[in-house]
Amino acid sequence: MDKEKIRNLVDLAIQENSELFLIDLQFLPENKIYVEIDGDSGVSLNECIRVSRGIESNLDREEEDFSLEVTTPDVAQPIKVNRQFIKNIDRTLAIRLKNDTKLEGILKKVNSNSIELEWKTREPKPVGKGKITVVKTTTVSFEDIAEAKVKIIF
Known part of the structure; x- marks a missing residue:
């Protein structure tokens, strides 16, 4: 062949x-x-x-x-090529880094060598009792990603 x-x-x-x-x-x-x-x-x-x-x-x-x-790609399979990240902007990703750290968040940006994730978390108030919801972001380099999957949310 x-x-x-x-x-x-x-x-x-x-x-x-x-x-x-x-x-x-x-x-x-x-x-x-x-x-x-x-x-x-x-x-x-x-x-x-x-x-x-x-x-x-x-x-x-x-x-x-x-x-x-x-x-076409199976939705349960990991993202294989960087161009797939672009098509999944504003979707929730579950990412495992090469150091086994796990991240989950909404894909907000993609550039030539990294992605930006955003998620909400509850943290103690700076003053007083109780918690507040805080929006966090992080930038992840493609070379640090071991596996990334689009999380299916029903």
């Missing part, structure tokens, strides 16, 4: 829609091709079909048999 040709076909199919981006491309045993794509505002079933057809129509099953799976 010509992996470079398939990579080029995947790139060409994705480039037809500037909102799409590649998450993962794997060549699995028994000539299975696994393509995972995402989009800045999601991916429709029609887009998955279009990408699949764009790849498959340029490969010859007579030459070599294969199976092709074009899919």
Whole structure:
């Protein structure tokens, strides 16, 4: 199987829609091709079909048999590429850092090397008894993130 040709076909199919981006491309045993794509505002079933057809129509099953799976990210899976952070601004993330610290907050900003999280917490009043709600923020470098997942809230 010509992996470079398939990579080029995947790139060409994705480039037809500037909102799409590649998450993962794997060549699995028994000539299975696994393509995972995402989009800045999601991916429709029609887009998955279009990408699949764009790849498959340029490969010859007579030459070599294969199976092709074009899919979108599972909501329970961690974020794999930085561009996914941008599409999840204003959503709650659960993050585990490389030092095993856990953070949870609303993704507010994304730049080229970090993200900003915001969350509310209850703290003792500076004067008197009781607690007040305080909004906190922190900046987290991409290189410090071991895993980040979008938290599903019902």
